[in-house]
Amino acid sequence: MVDQLTPVLTKRWTADRSWAREVYERQDGYQALRKALAAHPDQLIQLVKDSGLRGRGGAGFPTGMKWGFIPQGDGKPHYLVINADEGEPGTCKDIPLMMADPHSLVEGCIITSYAIRANFCAIYVRGEALHCIRRMQHAVREAYEAGYLGTDILGSGFDLDIVIHAGAGAYICGEETALLDSLEGRRGQPRLKPPFPATAGLYAAPTVVNNVETIASVPDIVLGGSEWFRAMGTERSPGPKIYSLSGHVERPGQYEAPLGTTLRQLLELAGGMKDGIPLKFWTPGGSSTPLFTAEHLDVPLDFEGAAQAGSMLGTTAVMIFNETVSVPWAVMKWTEFYKHESCGKCTPCREGCYWLLQILQRMVAGEGTEADIETMLDICDNILGRSFCALGDGATSPITSGIKYFRQEFLDLCKAQPAVQRPEQLGDLVGAKA
Structure with missing residues (x-):
């Protein structure tokens, strides 16, 4: 299998000074932008639709369809917002991409903004990723210096400004509407939908919110074409x-x-x-x-x-x-994270995560009862589909699936077993990074 893989997204990662503009340009950098600016914006939207590109941030929504939702001729400004608030435990793909190949994201942002007729783009980066923020700021400055950003980009008449915005380390801001509230200077909390960002997003104007990896894929699609992109992956999940x-x-x-x-x-x-x-x-x-x-x-x-x-x-x-890891212990550590990161806006998530953690901590200490298992499943049932955003749903997933596949481990903790010790081999699950 190894010999058959040809990198696309990571093809520049191992190059010396891969983050520099001149290195990026030597490897087809900003050629897709020139090709895109020679096309009609609607052609680019159709190209991305034909490619089958789906959002890489988790939901997998068709990217071209999301772009197509933006109303045209409405007289309002349009915005592109990049969700680089990578806070999901275990997730660590976007920050390495921005560190190693920031210009692929910048070029993707320019092409996407041109397609949706946006003249302003904000890249919302997690505040703790200081080196990543500096790397992206440097890449944006280089793009301005080369004429890829600013007014009349490459003589096309298209104007675009990109701003790198540092978040404040709230997991909830990975939810797109909470991210928009944070960008506007308010506390990051999810909004009621509808209206959706496509019609009332940043500053109540039509907005596209996409993940870093999604937009970084766009230049390759413009250069290679939709059929080339569909040759990888599966029919319904290409690339x-x-x-x-x-x-x-x-x-x-x-x-x-x-x-x-x-x-x-x-x-x-x-x-x-x-x-x-x-x-x-x-x-x-x-x-x-x-x-x-x-x-x-x-x-x-x-x-x-x-x-x-x-x-x-x-x-x-x-x-x-x-096999050295206790499932109830791992589930407890994840639940600690979700309880801490719940924004508190809705009752199911705020109260549910609190009580789930209390029960799990008691069970891991060897003080649980068999009734606790059913109580947790009942609490999860009252959170799933009833919380304001997907944080509550996500908090229930490790608990319900852990009980589904490893119920006996939870039962063993209900039989006055000694407290489960923290596995030293793994370290802190919440902070685990590749």
């Missing part, structure tokens, strides 16, 4: 994808592979399980996606395959755990 492998693998890191690749194939690329200890459970797309077990090694990791197997592709943050 390449960056998979973030962390946890108990020999070589954790970022692995680019076509959508539909299985964990068995990814483990082959990553050198297998660390120290040869067998796989116990794993997440296909971060901590907010239902757990998988060793029985799911051959599930195609695309949007359809993960869903059919009972989980979600999410951000392809593949966290891998061997």
